[in-house]
Amino acid sequence: MHAAALTDVDKCERERDLASEVNYEATKVIAKCANDLRAFMIYVSTDYVFDGKKGMYQEDDEPGPINFYGHTKLKGEQAVKELLSDYLIVRASVIYGSTPSSGKVNFALWVLDALREGKSITVTADQFVSPTLNTNLAEMMMECLERRLTGILHLAGATRLSRLDFASELCSEWSLNPSLINPIEMGKMKWSAPRPRDSSLDVTKASSILKIVPSTIVPSLHRLKGELDADVNVKGAM
Secondary structure, three states: OEOOOOOOHHHHHHOHHHHHHHHHHHHHHHHHHHHHOOOOEEEEEEHHHOOOOOOOEOOOOOOOOOOHHHHHHHHHHHHHHHHOOOEEEEEEOOEEOOOOEOOEOOHHHHHHHHHHOOOOEEEEOOOEEOOEEHHHHHHHHHHHHHHOOOEEEEOOOOOOEEHHHHHHHHHHHOOOOHHHEEEEOHHHOOOOOOOOOEOOEOOHHHHHHOOOOOOOHHHHHHHHHHHHHHHHHHHHHO
16 A cells, blocks of 8 residues: 655645655656565545546546646556556545644644634635545555455545535534634635645445445544544543
């Protein structure tokens, strides 16, 4: 399973050589090694391989990234396809969970941390995604590994919603102050890299063939809350 990536979209736009080395060149090396070892490989890609013009993208929709991060991840997909015959490309969207990944605070934790501290946050109201709980993703990937499913599969969350609505759902689940969330249009964000307006993923295929299926937003947040509570209890017992 190859899930390592430089996912800071703006950094990828500014530091293109680094983004290419991490997201494309490294993937190419790993795919070649997997082929030499005759190993089955799962490559974790992203909804950002799409341009965001229509949303609810299916596995066979034509990619068309609009930022360099998406470009490098698509090149990673292409390397896997070219170098391997026994592979699965998995696409997810806005992966979040109870702990930061490689020191990077995910969107859900950023929202929760800010609101708990009484800080106002600004969230895009017109950017649509398919938020993906990392533990749900991991379980689906393990099933894919055990069954050696091949091709391309969208393993994102089963609910399409805006970033603003995602933040509001988090606010509701944790009974935090919704007035701290300020909506903003994507065009007013000061990003280095453009973002797709609607990169939500259609998970019909995964829902029909997997035993562990993509989770909708409400049960996902219930599960996240339980995981965060468990982390607190473990730390408190140390």
